[in-house]
Amino acid sequence: MSAPGERGLVPERDWDVLVIGAGPGGSATAGLLAQGGHSVLVLEREHFPRFHIGESLLPAGLGVLARLGVEPCPETFVPKRGARFVCEATGRSQAFSFDEALDGCSRSAWHVERARFDTLLRDRARAHGATVVHGVNVDAAAAEADGVWVEAAGRRYRGRFLVDASGQSRLCARLGGTAEPYHRFGSSAVFTHYEGLSDEAMAELGPDFDIRIVVRSDGWGWVIPLTGKRLSVGLVSAGRATQTMLEEGLLAGPLVSGLTRGARRLDTHVVANYSYRNARPVAPRFAAVGDAACFLDPVFSSGVTLALRAAESVADCVGPALDQGREGDPELLLAHGESMERAYLTFAALIDRFYNTQIAQTLFLGNVEGMPGRPGVMSVLAGDVWRSDNPFQEMLLGAKRRPARAKP
Ligand SMILES: Cc1cc2nc3c(=O)[nH]c(=O)nc-3n(C[C@H](O)[C@H](O)[C@H](O)COP(=O)(O)OP(=O)(O)OC[C@H]3O[C@@H](n4cnc5c(N)ncnc54)[C@H](O)[C@@H]3O)c2cc1C
Structure with a gap:
């Protein structure tokens, strides 16, 4: 039925x-x-x-x-x-x-x-x-x-x-x-979630919980706090965004690596992002x-x-x-x-x-x-x-x- x-x-x-x-x-x-x-x-x-x-x-x-x-x-x-x-x-x-x-x-x-x-x-x-x-x-x-x-x-x-x-x-x-x-904007994005953020990371993100927009030479990144001590992290590139670009760039940088210490990374997604x-x-x-x-x-x-x-x-x-x-x-x-x-x-x-x-x-x-x-x-x-x-x-x-x- x-x-x-x-x-x-x-x-x-x-x-x-x-x-x-x-x-x-x-x-x-x-x-x-x-x-x-x-x-x-x-x-x-x-x-x-x-x-x-x-x-x-x-x-x-x-x-x-x-x-x-x-x-x-x-x-x-x-x-x-x-x-x-x-x-x-x-x-x-x-x-x-x-x-x-x-x-x-x-x-x-x-x-x-x-x-x-x-x-x-x-x-x-x-x-x-x-x-x-x-x-x-x-x-x-x-x-x-x-x-x-x-x-x-x-x-x-x-x-x-x-x-x-x-x-x-x-x-x-x-x-x-x-x-x-539209031309000359970002054209693809790669992103992932983390769960199990530490109390220190939550304290750093709060109490304002601003979105972090990370300005980079290979595009820009976002860091978004979600409920349940989760974090969304992603990179948008004017070229082809790849998992390696995410990992060696944004995730390895001081901001994300500090916030995600001890947290578990979930699936990675890549999407075309043409405006x-x-x-x-x-x-x-x-x-x-x-x-x-x-x-x-x-x-x-x-x-x-x-x-x-x-x-x-x-x-x-x-x-x-x-x-x-x-x-x-x-x-x-x-x-x-x-x-x-x-x-x-x-x-x-x-x-x-x-x-x-x-x-x-x-x-x-x-x-x-x-x-x-x-x-x-x-x-x-x-x-x-x-x-x-x-x-x-x-x-x-x-x-x-x-x-x-x-x-x-
Ligand atoms: C990398 C990235 C980051 C983003 N970050 C942000 C952000 O931080 N803040 C923000 O506001 N926006 C963000 N956006 C944009 C945001 O995702 C969209 O603008 C928003 O989801 C649009 O809502 P919508 O209802 O138009 O479309 P969707 O949310 O995409 O909903 C469309 C629905 O239609 C369904 N559908 C599609 N085709 C069919 C079909 N043929 N038959 C039946 N169902 C169908 C889909 O399954 C889907 O559920 C981001 C987008 C990308 C790509």
């Missing part, structure tokens, strides 16, 4: 919304739309809990979690004060706290183990009434004039609106040939959210937060439109698309500078305590990129050099 959540039990019906993927983008969109009384079917190819990278959240996503009723329990959430940039070659380091950001943004954030976090978000989506089915790989999808459909293993599901939240699989961008690469954008993230009856819309090099930990904010923005447009029968309106998501584009461009411009200018040494590792523009920098680092009063963000957006994208 099939267990709840298996494909055999998906009711035969037309849905208001079909969602591909139950990562943060998919589960948040589904939960918010279901909260508004809409029927939502989420099809997810993996069974949860499953490993996923992307463990450090920004303050700007916390409001979405609150709307979904997510309780930041200590089994899953480590409080994060901000980010500390570190250069082991020069011994320089500088911490940025979210407390320093411009007024109006949340001042704290979290690190999460994604296997638990994604399961929790999935459970919130279900609690609000969404149907989430695992073990279903969607192979085809389309938004047509009078409705939408997806196909998985020969079965067709129908609805009124389609959300692609398939992450880096970017199903609809691949089907439509609309993915455009891209979907040139058609919205269309009539369709929206891509999260990495299915745009994936940016993770140096500023923006991915989950942007996925959550896109989910919220889509749900807030599509929910009322479904009530009024306007979900096919070609203009429905134009403002949403522009607002997300502003966020993506802001982070892309900052990432471009991180890789291709001296900004890491001057701004993130230089002595800029008390610098007048620092709150604006901090607001961008907090993901608070939908405001119009931040000169640092305007500088990023206004700058002429935008060489990163393949096509203008």
Whole structure:
């Protein structure tokens, strides 16, 4: 007999919304739309809990979690004060706290183990009434004039609106040939977890539990404290990241070797990490959210937060439109698309500078305590990129050099 959540039990019906993927983008969109009384079917190819990278959240996503009723329990959430940039070659380091950001943004954030976090978000989506089915790989999808459909293993599901939240699989961008690469960012990552951190290591990481961003000549590294005395450590390279590069570089350096003394190293993963954008993230009856819309090099930990904010923005447009029968309106998501584009461009411009200018040494590792523009920098680092009063963000957006994208 099939267990709840298996494909055999998906009711035969037309849905208001079909969602591909139950990562943060998919589960948040589904939960918010279901909260508004809409029927939502989420099809997810993996069974949860499953490993996923992307463990450090920004303050700007916390409001979405609150709307979904997510309780930041200590089994899953480590409080994060901000980010500390570190250069082991020069011994320089500088911490940025979210407390320093411009007024109006949340001042704290979290690190999460994604296997638990994604399961929790999935459970919130279900609690609000969404149907989430695992073990279903969607192979085809389309938004047509009078409705939408997806196909998985020969079965067709129908609805009124389609959300692609398939992450880096970017199903609809691949089907439509609309993915455009960003150049000159990181292109691959290698990472691992440690468990059984010593009390000394925990004391060194806390009480602030900042993410450590290690600026290196072969790329950059992250050090993220997780619950249960675990540590996530990874390296992103502009070339091909290898296990040897991780082991002989970041893991052997004083920061990680000190923190992990006596701890047990778990599996190592290598992933391609090419940044891209979907040139058609919205269309009539369709929206891509999260990495299915745009994936940016993770140096500023923006991915989950942007996925959550896109989910919220889509749900807030599509929910009322479904009530009024306007979900096919070609203009429905134009403002949403522009607002997300502003966020993506802001982070892309900052990432471009991180890789291709001296900004890491001057701004993130230089002595800029008390610098007048620092709150604006901090607001961008907090993901608070939908405001119009931040000169640092305007500088990023206004700058002429935008060489990163393949096509203008
Ligand atoms: C090395 C690295 C480090 C990162 N670090 C951070 C970080 O510190 N902080 C941060 O915020 N972000 C980070 N990110 C980015 C973050 O992982 C993503 O931005 C985030 O997971 C996006 O959420 P999502 O819901 O769009 O996609 P995902 O979380 O990838 O979810 C997509 C889901 O869709 C499912 N799916 C895919 N295709 C199909 C299909 N055809 N049918 C059915 N289901 C499908 C997948 O199984 C998956 O569960 C990092 C990324 C990388 C590569």
